[in-house]
Amino acid sequence: MKTAFVLSDNIISSLGFTTTENLLAIESMKTGLKLVSDPELFVSPFYASLISSELIHKRFEDIADPNKFTKFEQLCILSIKEALKNINIPYESEDTILILSTTKGNIDLLDKKTSISEDRVYLWKTAEIIKTHFNLKNTPLVISNACISGVLGLVVGFRLIEQEKYKNVIVVGADILSEFVVSGFHSFKSLSTTPCKPFDKDRDGLSLGEAVGTVILTAETNQLANEPIKIIGGSSSNDANHISGPSRTGEGLYIAIKNAMTQAQKTSSEKIGFISTHGTATLYNDEMEAIAFYRMKMSDIPLVGLKGIFGHTLGAAGVIESIAAYQSIKRGVIHGTVGFENPGVSVPVIVNKKTVSTKTNACLKVASGFGGCNAAIVFQRNE
Amino acid sequence: MNDTIFISKFCKISQNCVTVNVVPSFEVDKSIAFPYFIKEAYKYLGMSYSKFFKMDNLSKLGIATVEFLLNAENKPDISGEKTGIVLVNSESSLDTDKAYQKTISNKTDYFPSPAVFVYTLPNIVIGEICIKHKITGESIFFVSKSFNSTFLHFYVTDLMERQGLNSILLGWVDYLDNEFISLFCLIKKSTEVETDKQVINFTVSNLDKVFKNL
Numbered sequence: 298m299k300t301a302f303v304l305s306d307n308i309i310s311s312l313g314f315t316t317t318e319n320l321l322a323i324e325s326m327k328t329g330l331k332l333v334s335d336p337e338l339f340v341s342p343f344y345a346s347l348i349s350s351e352l353i354h355k356r357f358e359d360i361a362d363p364n365k366f367t368k369f370e371q372l373c374i375l376s377i378k379e380a381l382k383n384i385n386i387p388y389e390s391e392d393t394i395l396i397l398s399t400t401k402g403n404i405d406l407l408d409k410k411t412s413i414s415e416d417r418v419y420l421w422k423t424a425e426i427i428k429t430h431f432n433l434k435n436t437p438l439v440i441s442n443a444c445i446s447g448v449l450g451l452v453v454g455f456r457l458i459e460q461e462k463y464k465n466v467i468v469v470g471a472d473i474l475s476e477f478v479v480s481g482f483h484s485f486k487s488l489s490t491t492p493c494k495p496f497d498k499d500r501d502g503l504s505l506g507e508a509v510g511t512v513i514l515t516a517e518t519n520q521l522a523n524e525p526i527k528i529i530g531g532s533s534s535n536d537a538n539h540i541s542g543p544s545r546t547g548e549g550l551y552i553a554i555k556n557a558m559t560q561a562q563k564t565s566s567e568k569i570g571f572i573s574t575h576g577t578a579t580l581y582n583d584e585m586e587a588i589a590f591y592r593m594k595m596s597d598i599p600l601v602g603l604k605g606i607f608g609h610t611l612g613a614a615g616v617i618e619s620i621a622a623y624q625s626i627k628r629g630v631i632h633g634t635v636g637f638e639n640p641g642v643s644v645p646v647i648v649n650k651k652t653v654s655t656k657t658n659a660c661l662k663v664a665s666g667f668g669g670c671n672a673a674i675v676f677q678r679n680e
Numbered sequence: 681m682n683d684t685i686f687i688s689k690f691c692k693i694s695q696n697c698v699t700v701n702v703v704p705s706f707e708v709d710k711s712i713a714f715p716y717f718i719k720e721a722y723k724y725l726g727m728s729y730s731k732f733f734k735m736d737n738l739s740k741l742g743i744a745t746v747e748f749l750l751n752a753e754n755k756p757d758i759s760g761e762k763t764g765i766v767l768v769n770s771e772s773s774l775d776t777d778k779a780y781q782k783t784i785s786n787k788t789d790y791f792p793s794p795a796v797f798v799y800t801l802p803n804i805v806i807g808e809i810c811i812k813h814k815i816t817g818e819s820i821f822f823v824s825k826s827f828n829s830t831f832l833h834f835y836v837t838d839l840m841e842r843q844g845l846n847s848i849l850l851g852w853v854d855y856l857d858n859e860f861i862s863l864f865c866l867i868k869k870s871t872e873v874e875t876d877k878q879v880i881n882f883t884v885s886n887l888d889k890v891f892k893n894l
Contacts, residue, residue: 407781420772420823439823441772442803449820456838480784481797533818535810541798552761552816667798668807
């Protein structure tokens with residue numbers, strides 16, 4: 298059995314086009330959320346974290362013709378290209394596979410009249426476009442599993458490497474904002490009237506965002522930096538309770554964490570230094586998460602929530618928040634939680650307010666989503 | 681030594697015909713549209729599950745397929761965290777996506793509905809199956825042009841051998857513009873399988889054979 302190491306990564310969000318730009322912004326607790334007034338996205342203003350279309354267009358022009366790729370595809374290609382920049386893997390060979398995690402892909406094509414064919418709304422089709430651009434050998438895997446898609450992509454990649462199916466796995470999590478998504482969350486009355494406040498007593502809903510994240514996992518150790526990050530556990534579970542509301546008992550998330558931790562503890566006795574929460578800032582999600590941590594006897598572990606910075610980036614969330622989490626281990630910090638002031642859940646929680654310097658060696662990342670799905674993954678510094 | 685893994689039963693619904701292990705078990709005339717077909721299937725199954733009528737077509741199709749499949753099982757209880765679900769399709773939730781898009785396309789007739797929006801995710805059918813059968817194990821939804829037996833064989837085997845699952849519902853379920861097809865199989869470990877001549881070894885080539893008619 299092989300170990301799944303992180304070889305390189307990239308985050309593109311409103312805060313920047315590289316992992317480093319994003320990490321610096323997170324560490325200084327800069328938010329990407331702004332009041333957006335764009336009738337193309339929604340009839341009334343709402344808080345969201347948007348990537349500048351001009352910047353995407355400008356950067357993509359250096360790579361290929363922007364008229365031949367959708368915004369979603371451009372972002373995925375830009376992110377993968379950046380993650381491949383300073384490494385040398387045989388991504389065109391049968392040793393490498395791409396996993397694309399997304400909830401809605403090119404859903405905006407249902408509405409727009411462009412020269413781009415509407416069949417790119419098929420998620421496997423958009424994955425094929427990305428495959429062809431990079432001349433990849435293997436057919437990509439596409440995971441569309443609501444807001445846990447990104448974490449699941451990393452869990453599947455982890456298993457493929459462990460079982461020696463591939464030497465390298467490129468995991469991309471991406472979603473863009475569209476009227477489709479904004480109106481949907483609005484109809485659910487899920488959108489916050491202010492920038493969202495994860496775990497706070499005054500939280501009243503989520504803020505949306507768009508982003509793409511890429512993580513390149515590898516079984517090969519020759520190109521790894523000192524003390525690389527590895528994945529040591531991952532699992533998912535369903536609440537079997539409600540399709541649009543999280544379980545009151547945190548049952549599914551509890552099972553996912555329990556299984557991921559049991560797996561992690563087979564190879565490691567390292568203490569979890571912090572938990573990167575899903576923390577959407579809806580009343581029910583944050584309450585459910587807190588209960589699951591409490592049941593796991595993890596209430597003394599600091600919690601971090603990044604939705605106050607990135608917004609809820611759906612299929613990208615699990616990937617970009619995982620990158621932020623394991624990178625903060627490498628950089629010796631625990632990130633602050635923008636938007637959090639006072640705890641507002643029914644069990645004790647320690648939400649990390651401000652970014653602090655702390656040495657940690659392992660962290661847990663969790664996610665939950667519509668359909669009652671939950672996922673958990675454990676990262677550790679390899680010493 | 682690892683337990684042997686078997687395909688216990690498989691059920692296919694297409695062109696208004698339901699077959700279990702290739703044997704027809706329920707059929708209505710091909711000209712009848714899906715809403716009527718699925719209502720007849722519901723009646724035939726003797727279901728009493730009012731949530732069914734709130735579901736989108738993809739979820740109704742998935743729920744009905746599992747119902748026919750489990751009706752043919754000697755040990756139909758698959759509840760709990762030792763059962764997993766792996767579903768695949770080509771069209772994701774596109775049928776409901778299109779229906780939802782219609783509700784927001786016209787600014788003077790703008791009526792986005794949360795009851796429709798929630799079904800614009802393909803994994804909701806997994807959620808519905810989990811709720812109906814109290815399944816809390818691992819689940820995942822893949823979107824793929826066609827059924828990838830090699831990968832899915834790997835993934836399901838890994839779930840059974842390394843992630844502690846005892847049974848898995850593996851299926852393809854697609855619905856778009858009144859065209860639909862579903863094929864689910866129940867995969868079990870040898871310790872869970874009743875002494876039944878119908879079981880098929882869980883191999884890539886057998887998976888190919890079972891799913892070849894999609």
